Amino acid sequence: MKYYLIAGEASGDLHGSYLLRALKEKDSNADFRCWGGDLMAAEGADLQKHYRELAFMGFVEVLMNIRTILGNFKLCKADIEAYQPDVLILIDYPGFNLRMAKWAKAKGIRVFYYISPQIWAWHTSRVHQIKVNVDRMFVILPFEKPFYDKFKVDVDYVGHPLLDVVHDQQPDPDFRSRNNLTEAPIVALLPGSRKQEISRMLSVMLKTAERFPEHQFVVAGAPAQDKSYYEQLFAEHGTPDNLSLVQGQTYPLLRKAKAALVTSGTATLETALLKCPQIVCYRGSSISYAIARRVIQVEYISLVNLIMDAPLVLELIQDEFNPDVLSKALQHLLLDEEQDRLAVGYEDLHQRLGQGGAAQRCADLMYSYLHEA
Numbered sequence: 001m002k003y004y005l006i007a008g009e010a011s012g013d014l015h016g017s018y019l020l021r022a023l024k025e026k027d028s029n030a031d032f033r034c035w036g037g038d039l040m041a042a043e044g045a046d047l048q049k050h051y052r053e054l055a056f057m058g059f060v061e062v063l064m065n066i067r068t069i070l071g072n073f074k075l076c077k078a079d080i081e082a083y084q085p086d087v088l089i090l091i092d093y094p095g096f097n098l099r100m101a102k103w104a105k106a107k108g109i110r111v112f113y114y115i116s117p118q119i120w121a122w123h124t125s126r127v128h129q130i131k132v133n134v135d136r137m138f139v140i141l142p143f144e145k146p147f148y149d150k151f152k153v154d155v156d157y158v159g160h161p162l163l164d165v166v167h168d169q170q171p172d173p174d175f176r177s178r179n180n181l182t183e184a185p186i187v188a189l190l191p192g193s194r195k196q197e198i199s200r201m202l203s204v205m206l207k208t209a210e211r212f213p214e215h216q217f218v219v220a221g222a223p224a225q226d227k228s229y230y231e232q233l234f235a236e237h238g239t240p241d242n243l244s245l246v247q248g249q250t251y252p253l254l255r256k257a258k259a260a261l262v263t264s265g266t267a268t269l270e271t272a273l274l275k276c277p278q279i280v281c282y283r284g285s286s287i288s289y290a291i292a293r294r295v296i297q298v299e300y301i302s303l304v305n306l307i308m309d310a311p312l313v314l315e316l317i318q319d320e321f322n323p324d325v326l327s328k329a330l331q332h333l334l335l336d337e338e339q340d341r342l343a344v345g346y347e348d349l350h351q352r353l354g355q356g357g358a359a360q361r362c363a364d365l366m367y368s369y370l371h372e373a
Contacts (some may be wrong), residue, residue, distance in 0.1 A: 001027055001029065001030055001031070001086040001087070001370060002031045002033070002083065002084065002085040002086050002087075003023065003030060003031065003032050003033070003085060003086065003087055003089055004032075004033050004034065004080055004083055004085035004087070004088050004089065005019075005020070005032065005033075005034040005035070005036060005040065005045065005088075005089045005090075005091060006034065006035045006036070006076070006088070006089070006090050006091065006093065006096070006097055006100060007034070007035065007036040007037065007040065007051060007091040007092070007093060008035070008051050008054040008092075008093035008096055008097070009051055009054075009092065009093060009193070010037065010051065010193050010222065010223055010224055011092070011265075011266045012036065012037075012051065012091040012092050012093055012115070013036045013037030013038070013039045013040050013051055014039055014161075014165060015091060015092075015114070015115060015161045015165075015359070016034065016036050016039070016040045016045075016091050016114075017039035017040050017042065017043045018161055018164060018165070018358075018359035019089070019091075019114060019161075019359045019362060019363060020032055020040060020043040020044065020045055021043050021359070022359045022360045022362070022363035022364075023363045023366065023367070024043070024044065025360075025363070026363050026364065026367040027367060032044055032045035032046065033045060033046045033048060033079075033083050033085070034046065034047055034048065035047075035048055035049040035051070035054070035076060036050075036051060036091075037050055037051045037052075037224075038050075038223075048079055049072070049075070049076070051224070052224045053072075054072060054093075054096065072096070073096070073099065073100070076100060077100075077103060080104065080109070081107070085109065086110065086370065087109070087110045087111070087112055087366070087370060088100070088101075088104045088109050088110065088111050088112070089112045089113075089114060089366070090111065090112070090113045090114070090134075091113075091114050091115055092114075092115040092116075092117065094117030094118075094119075094123075094126070097113070097117075098117065098126060098129055098130070098133070101113065101129070101130075101133040101134050102129065102132075102133045104133075105132070105133040105134075105135075110135050110370070111133060111134050111135050112134070112135060112136050112137075112138065112366055112369075113130070113134045113136070113137045113138065114138045114362055115138070115139075115140055115161075116130075116137055116139045116140070116141075116144055116148075116155070117130075120143070120144065120147045127148065127151045127153060128151075130153065131151065131152075131153050135369075136155075136156065136365075136366075136369055137153070137155040137156070138155070138156050138158050138362045138365065138366075139155050139156070139157050139158070140157075140158060140159065140160045140161060140358060141160065141303075141306075141307065142157065142307065142352060142353070142354075143306070143307070143309075144157065145157040156362075156365050158358045158359075158361040158362045158365070159353065159354050159355065159356065159357060159358040159361065160269075160353045160354075160358055161358040161359055162266070162269055162270055162273055163273065163353060163354075163355070163356040163357075163358065164356040164357065164358065164359065165270075166251070166270065166273045166274060167356055169251040169252075171252070171255055172249075172252035172255070175249070175252040175253070175255075175256050176256065179218075179244065179246050179249070180244070181216060181218065181244060182216060184214065184215055184216045184242075185214075185215050185216070185258040185334075186215070186216055186217075186218055186253070186256055186257040186258060187209070187212065187215050187216070187217045187218070187257060187258065187259050187260065187261065187330070188217075188218055188220060188250075188253050188254055188257035188259070188260040188261070188262075188271075188276065189202070189205045189209070189217055189218065189219045189220065189260075189261050190220045190250065190260060190261065190262045190263055190267045190271070191205060191219065191220075191263055192222070192263040192265065192267075193222040193223075193224060193225070193265075194222075194224075195225065195229065197263060198222065198225065198229075198230075198233070199233060200283050200284070201263050201281060201283060201321075202219070202230075202233055202237065203233075203237045204281075204283070204321055204322060204323055204326060205217075205219075205261050205281075205326075206234075206237050206238060206239070206240060206243065207237075207323040208261070208323050208326045208327050208330065209240045209242060209243055210238075210240045211323070211327045212242070212327075212330065213241070213242055215242065215258075216242050216243075216244060217240065217242055217243050217244070218243075218244045218245070218246055218253055218257070219243070219244070219245045219246070220246065220249070220250040220253050220254075221245055221246060221247035221248065223247075223248050227245065227247055230245050231245075250267075250270070251270070251274060254270070254271055254274040254276040255274055255276070257276050258276075258277070258334065258339075259276070259277045259278065259279075259330065259333050259334055260276045260277070260278040260279075261278070261279050261281055261326065261330070262278045262279070262280055262281065263280075263281055263282065264280050264281065264282040264301045264302055264315070266303065268280050268302040268303050268304050268313070269303040269304060269307075272304045272313070272346050272349055273346075273349075273350065275343065275346050277333050277338065277339050277342045277343075278304075278313055278333075278342075279313065279314050279315075279316060279326070279329050279330065279333055280301065280302040280304070280305075280313050280314065280315045280316070281315075281316050281317075281321050281326070282301055282315070282316070282317050282318070282321065283317070283318055283321045284318070300315060301315055301317060302315055304349060307349060307352055307353070308345065308348070308349055308352070312342070312345040312346075312349070313342070313345075314329055314333075316329065
């Protein structure tokens, strides 16, 4: 069978690669074409567009790049029609993928969606688009199936793919020496994956690092960004003596870190599964944030707190995300009693997510649906 996959972010590329691997085990004649990244390409997909060229975030940024985005829609549609897949598999990335689902459905192409858009947080009305345009939705969070049930949309809950990703990453005993790090306690800085958010988040994180000279602060470089981009930001905002940068080593970094400052997104759940105490941070453009406040329908922004339905980890949002507040919060996070509290909470979180095997379950279901009479 011919599979066309679309992932527009680093996390989608990661989860897409696991899904490709599982589909290959089910379908020995599988042929894959994708918009995604290096990981999906490594699993044998013919990569047509890298997610680095698709990463626009926030209302203002999207408007500023609307011509490029519309051009991408046109290119993607033409490529799908040329390829003639048996199924289009969409992975998260809702702003692009929901429009592609509508187009593909009208063209008679079967549409599967892996990793639901966060319509339970905002744009709840999009559930009706999904009901009409998506043949099957495969969700990864335990509260998503009850959400869809309310709208009489039958979805498959397959579990969270990060359980397998984290399990597959082995500890690196030489992490400190390989990266010229000292034995001082590490605070990991995860400022995001897109240039807009990295620039916005890192300036505050660097000012906070200056106030903790007894710790070493290590920036987790995103795989889609060059080292030179971080060096440019360091030059603009100042580089504390206790600052380092590592590229492509986020998991080993979190395993060694005593604490982490994490930009809201998938990384908050990764940090929790790696058992690293964290503070969740977020700051958007003033216009984007004002719009978001009007439409967001959930109490928390981090996946950790959403899954727990409680404020397990501290969230510092917009104006609260500043060096003074962040420094006080980090001082508290480094206390033994706070670290112990989070350790217990993380165990509960892991139990709620269940066992691994999400990509395999998803591939099994997709294969069976595609072969139904």
